Amino acid sequence: MHSDIKVSTIEKSRIAELDFNNIPFGKVFADHMFVADFDGKQWKNFEICPLHKIPFHPATMAWHYGQAIFEGMKAGINDEGMPLLFRPHKHAERLNKSAVRMCMPEFPVDLFVDALKELVWMDRAWIPKDEESALYIRPVMMATDEFVGVRSSDTFKLMIMNLPSGPYYNKPVGLYVADKYVRAAEGGVGYAKAAGNYGASLYPTKLAKELGYDQVMWMDAKEFKYVQEVGTMNIFFVLKDKIITPDLTGTILDGVTRDSVIQLLRKKGHIVEEKHVSMDEISNAHSKGELLEVFGTGTAAVIAHVDRIGFHGHDLKLDPANWNLSKLMKSEINGIRKGRVTDYYNWVVPVKQEVTV
Numbered sequence: 418m419h420s421d422i423k424v425s426t427i428e429k430s431r432i433a434e435l436d437f438n439n440i441p442f443g444k445v446f447a448d449h450m451f452v453a454d455f456d457g458k459q460w461k462n463f464e465i466c467p468l469h470k471i472p473f474h475p476a477t478m479a480w481h482y483g484q485a486i487f488e489g490m491k492a493g494i495n496d497e498g499m500p501l502l503f504r505p506h507k508h509a510e511r512l513n514k515s516a517v518r519m520c521m522p523e524f525p526v527d528l529f530v531d532a533l534k535e536l537v538w539m540d541r542a543w544i545p546k547d548e549e550s551a552l553y554i555r556p557v558m559m560a561t562d563e564f565v566g567v568r569s570s571d572t573f574k575l576m577i578m579n580l581p582s583g584p585y586y587n588k589p590v591g592l593y594v595a596d597k598y599v600r601a602a603e604g605g606v607g608y609a610k611a612a613g614n615y616g617a618s619l620y621p622t623k624l625a626k627e628l629g630y631d632q633v634m635w636m637d638a639k640e641f642k643y644v645q646e647v648g649t650m651n652i653f654f655v656l657k658d659k660i661i662t663p664d665l666t667g668t669i670l671d672g673v674t675r676d677s678v679i680q681l682l683r684k685k686g687h688i689v690e691e692k693h694v695s696m697d698e699i700s701n702a703h704s705k706g707e708l709l710e711v712f713g714t715g716t717a718a719v720i721a722h723v724d725r726i727g728f729h730g731h732d733l734k735l736d737p738a739n740w741n742l743s744k745l746m747k748s749e750i751n752g753i754r755k756g757r758v759t760d761y762y763n764w765v766v767p768v769k770q771e772v773t774v
């Protein structure tokens with residue numbers, strides 16, 4: 418354990434309240450949390466403690482001016498009972514990219530991973546064991562100066578909490594191709610996991626839901642021609658002879674699951690192209706019968722199958738009989754995170770017991 422982290426264990430675990438067969442996503446929190454403060458110069462007060470509420474002043478800057486970013490990652494547990502973090506360094510690096518864009522302080526990557534190891538170790542009893550379940554880890558950083566006036570906050574807080582989670586999306590999703598609202602423009606904050614991006618997506622998503630779809634497929638802000646991504650997922654299209662996915666142009670999130678899927682597909686000999694993907698190309702492929710699978714990738718869902726895309730007033734339907742690659746990717750990633758599938762890329766970081774608490 419990192420010697421600077423102060424640790425206090427919960428007196429009585431709440432785990433008896435958890436029904437592992439029925440875990441509602443996002444509502445159930447494990448026993449402990451990690452907290453750290455940035456005082457304007459440096460990070461300090463590293464602490465793992467029982468999960469608790471934190472009082473904030475009404476002028477807390479995060480709420481007024483939006484300096485708030487987060488991450489989402491997962492841990493599994495192998496058959497020997499060793500918790501395994503999935504690509505924690507990559508998540509730490511992305512947290513720092515988001516931080517730089519939002520004028521927030523970077524957090525030392527090694528300390529972040531040490532804190533995760535210790536926190537997940539302490540909450541290891543909360544890690545669900547079955548294939549599609551995991552411990553979802555939610556780091557969040559926010560501005561904490563008590564000040565009214567637009568400038569960057571000097572002080573910040575980083576908090577990390579754990580949520581046991583079961584299978585995320587059970588049903589395939591229907592997507593509505595955006596025709597009026599945009600998520601991100603070049604030069605904006607689309608590549609940052611900045612809280613405001615999600616607030617801004619809610620209203621267009623609500624409208625799409627009223628039309629019977631589950632999520633908006635975001636398009637480029639200039640021409641509404643090129644696909645960006647979906648909700649909190651990156652998107653892949655499986656054509657007859659290759660797989661295509663939007664390239665990273667600064668408007669979409671550099672998804673860890675996206676990167677993992679690209680590497681796994683290439684390792685298995687598939688051609689994956691990262692490029693500008695136009696809805697015209699997708700629609701043409703569909704009418705020729707060459708669009709086999711469409712799926713979203715993200716830590717929470719891992720893979721979400723898409724069964725229809727609402728585009729220009731009609732639906733492009735996808736046939737579940739073809740969903741082979743997406744199912745394979747889902748079982749590979751879930752398997753790697755559980756230590757059951759060979760981890761060629763050393764994505765998994767075991768959480769060794771380094772201290773008895």
Ligand SMILES: *Cc1c(COP(=O)(O)O)cnc(C)c1O
Nearest residue numbers: 649650651670672673674715716
């Ligand atoms: C988090 C997120 C993703 C998926 O990223 P992962 O690292 O795979 O979880 C994709 N798009 C958006 C907008 C996101 O917020």
